[in-house]
Amino acid sequence: MTLAQPVILAEMPSLSKLYVNAAAQAARRRLLGTHDSAVLPAESHEVRGVRVGVENLTAYQHLIGETASDVLPAGFIHAIAFPLAMSVLNRDDFPLPLLGMIHLRNSVQQRSPLVFTDVLDMTARVENLRGHRSGTQVDVVAEVRPGGSGEVYWRGVSTYLSKGVFLPGIDKPTAVPPRADFQPPDPTALWHLGVDTGRAYAAVSGDFNPIHLSVLSAKALGMRRSIAHGMYLASRALADVGPARGDSFTWDVEFEAPVFLPSRVALEIATEHSGSGSWKHSRFVAWSPRSGRRHFSGTVAAL
């Protein structure tokens, strides 16, 4: 529940500036120590009148495997709202370090379709700071409305983990729920992800986080190789579900093991229909055909 006035930004913040700022902030905190607050900023950040570049949209759709229709794919809306969401995490009073956060889960409600000619108003805020067995997790909530309308057409909740960061007053859950053994099913699709997969998604999403761009830039941040963007993988799974999902749906994904590039990813999509034959939901699960390790799983369901 946020009673604070939203902070209205004049324009969509630049992600690259945010990343630079985050790096500077990380250095500052290392020097001066963290302030050990366990309180989230109450203000939301808002941008109004956001326009979509149709060339960027088409490039995104082609990369993800969506037909280039006029409707904005749910993952594309996540990508354009992402800098605003990051700007909240980049606030000085946000208690967790932005760099190194791990995307655990993503949950989207596409309530009504938005098209590329819509002018968009967006809001982002953080909530639900809580423990995790290996750190602290937080939800970033983004909402997108057609310009001037109060009605939320798209709502996304991204859960991030600050690994190894434990804040005072926030308990970590004691019981770790046992993860069921994963037996890979027969795949229904096989993705061949080239080493440039991260760069290609960065070009259409604007997310130039160095861990996705190249072996060298990833190594600089302590990864052995570059990894695919989680939202790239989730968006491709959403595209693979196909037109059955219609215009309004929920789209949930849980990320487990990162996908190092280049690699092959096996995917199963299993669809369930209601008694009357209409589409109910499609579950997807992706794994490494080499190791059998699960990368991510989720559901697209009728809303």
Next chain:
Amino acid sequence: MSTDGQSTPAAEGSPRASVPATRRAVIVGANRIPFARSGGAYAKSSNQDMLTAALDGLIARFGLQDERIGQVAAGAVLKHSRDFNLTREAVLGSALSAETPVYDLQQACATGLETVVGLANKIKLGQIDSAIAGGVDSASDAPVVVSEGLREVVLDLHRAKTLPQRLQILARLRPKDLAPLAPGTAEPRTGLSMGEHQALTTAQWKIPREAQDELALNSHRNLAAAYESGFFDDLMTPYRGLTRDGNLRADTSLEKLASLKPVFGRNLGADATMTAGNSTPLTDGASTVLLASDEWADARDLPKLATVVDAEAAAVDFVHGKDGLLMAPVFAVPRLLARQNLTLADFDYFEIHEAFAATVLSTLAAWEDEDFGRTRMGLDGAFGSIDRSRLNVNGSSLAAGHPFAATGGRIVGTLAKMLHAKAASTGRPARGLVSVCAAGGQGVVAILESL
């Protein structure tokens, strides 16, 4: 009864009654060039070259020089964009009248059979009196395309108006954009190759390796025997030094086939049973079939081998694995037979295209499965089984090879001749079933009857 599949109409009260009577479409004869393994004798021949060669042989055999054919239809699966009028160019390069109209068709591996069906229908309706159906494919001379990066730069350059614009566009080029791309065999929506798709179906129907190797062996033996008996003498024109299909291994054995390593399905968690021996190789070749009305054939004193009775197309929802990619004929055949009031026992010959040995065996397994018949086809039980001694008796794609669009013409020509001979020797009409699966989860099946 509701089925989670494609229900088969009851044979009684079939919609035939409401279809007006049409005249017959007859198969006069066929001609193909021997099929070559990719990179072999036809490595430098284009689709147009090969289609013209097959066409010229047909024209010579039936004296069609300067004839204005009602329509010619053919196609290729791997087709260069410059070949937008492939069949018309082949006709213009042949001895047929230049006033012969033409269309190109593309339905993946069912292309050749669909041209036969479409043209036969035009003859039946009285729109044309003669037709040549065909298909061609070259896996050797396959179109190689430039990368998306280079393609976009070239197209944007074409649209640019000023020098600075052009320079700006050129600056976008990266070294990797210059690498060409060969056509892939993966299904666009799944990223799985056709072999990988079949490997999943093979495992689902538990088709053993030995059964696949045995089917492959029979294909080679039957094709070799057909060559020995001179069966193909009036169905083929030698080309580029080949007089027999380059893939034929007359001396292969179960031991040799059993020694091959599996190539498909190794990374899919399924039991890998599909080898280079029980899968069709990439092949180059072309085939043609001459169709006519009775009057047209009689007026020219041409033979009449068989009629094209009826045909059915089907498609399966393979994208999320509801059915196997190559299983569409499983649904097409019961529908076709119900419409014609026939059962599998009414056929003298079955020509089931051997995309992979396991494709044929999975199809037969689905037809023999009680549960599948009930829940997926809306039948009372299993659709039925076939007499295996009537299956692909003169060999099929495993031995002959499979130049995608040329396979339909090869099968129709072969079967028409077999039916005609069978009827001549037994004195009663003979009937044959053709079944061809295709990429994209499609399939086309047809019934031929002897004359």
